Amino acid sequence: DAKTTQPTSMDCAEGRAANLPCNHSTISGNEYVYWYRQIHSQGPQYIIHGLKNNETNEMASLIITEDRKSSTLILPHATLRDTAVYYCIVRDFLSGNTPLVFGKGTRLSVIA
Amino acid sequence: GAVVSQHPSRVICKSGTSVKIECRSLDFQATTMFWYRQFPKKSLMLMATSNEGSKATYEQGVEKDKFLINHASLTLSTLTVTSAHPEDSSFYICSARDLGAGVRSYGYTFGSGTRLTVV
Numbered sequence: 210d211a212k213t214t215q216p217t218s219m220d221c222a223e224g225r226a227a228n229l230p231c232n233h234s235t236i237s238g239n240e241y242v243y244w245y246r247q248i249h250s251q252g253p254q255y256i257i258h259g260l261k262n263n264e265t266n267e268m269a270s271l272i273i274t275e276d277r278k279s280s281t282l283i284l285p286h287a288t289l290r291d292t293a294v295y296y297c298i299v300r301d302f303l304s305g306n307t308p309l310v311f312g313k314g315t316r317l318s319v320i321a
Numbered sequence: 322g323a324v325v326s327q328h329p330s331r332v333i334c335k336s337g338t339s340v341k342i343e344c345r346s347l348d349f350q351a352t353t354m355f356w357y358r359q360f361p362k363k364s365l366m367l368m369a370t371s372n373e374g375s376k377a378t379y380e381q382g383v384e385k386d387k388f389l390i391n392h393a394s395l396t397l398s399t400l401t402v403t404s405a406h407p408e409d410s411s412f413y414i415c416s417a418r419d420l421g422a423g424v425r426s427y428g429y430t431f432g433s434g435t436r437l438t439v440v
Contacts, residue, residue: 252431
C-alpha cells in the first residue's frame with residue numbers, strides 16, 4: 210500500500226471547517242483513500258473513502274486531486290467532539306482480508 | 322452497520338497473572354480478525370491476525386507464547402496476555418472486516434478497545 214504523509218497536528222475553531230490534508234504521491238490506480246479517526250481511548254471509526262471522485266457523507270467530505278496524489282478531508286462544521294486523531298490510509302481494494310496499517314495521523318484539536 | 326464488541330473495556334491485573342480479552346462480531350461472520358496494540362500517544366501497531374479454525378499469524382517481535390490468540394468460531398476471537406508484566410500495559414484493539422459489505426467498501430470495524438494496566 211502507498212505511503213501517506215499527514216501533518217502531526219492541527220487546531221480548528223469550533224464551528225469552522227476543518228481541512229485535513231494527506232499526501233499520497235505514490236498512489237496506484239487500484240488504491241482507495243480511506244479516512245478513519247480515533248477519539249481518545251476508543252477504537253478507530255470509519256469516516257469516508259474514495260477512489261478518484263469527491264465524496265460526501267453525513268460526517269465529512271473527501272476531496273481528491275485530479276492526479277490523486279493528495280486529498281483533503283473536510284469536516285464542515287467542527288465541534289468539540291471532533292477532537293481526535295485522523296488517519297489517512299491508502300489501500301488496494303484487491304488486498305483482500307488483510308489488516309489496515311495505520312500511520313501517525315493528524316491530531317486535530319477543536320477549540321471553543 | 323457491522324458492529325464489533327470488545328470486552329472488557331478496562332482491566333487491572335497483578336503482575337504474573339493472565340488476562341483474556343474478547344472480540345465478537347455481532348451481526349456478521351469474521352473468518353479473520355486483527356489485534357492491535359497502542360501505547361500512549363502512538364499509533365496502532367498490528368500484533369497478529371486471528372484466523373478462524375487455524376493458527377494466528379504474529380507480526381515480527383510479538384511473542385506468540387505470551388499473546389495467545391484463539392479464534393474458535395466465526396464470531397469470536399480472544400487474546401490472552403499470559404504472565405502479564407507492567408510493560409504489557411497498553412490499549413488493545415481488535416478489528417474485523419465484514420466481507421459481506423463488498424470488496425470495495427470500507428468494511429473494517431473496530432472494537433472499542435481494552436485498557437490493560439498491569440500493577
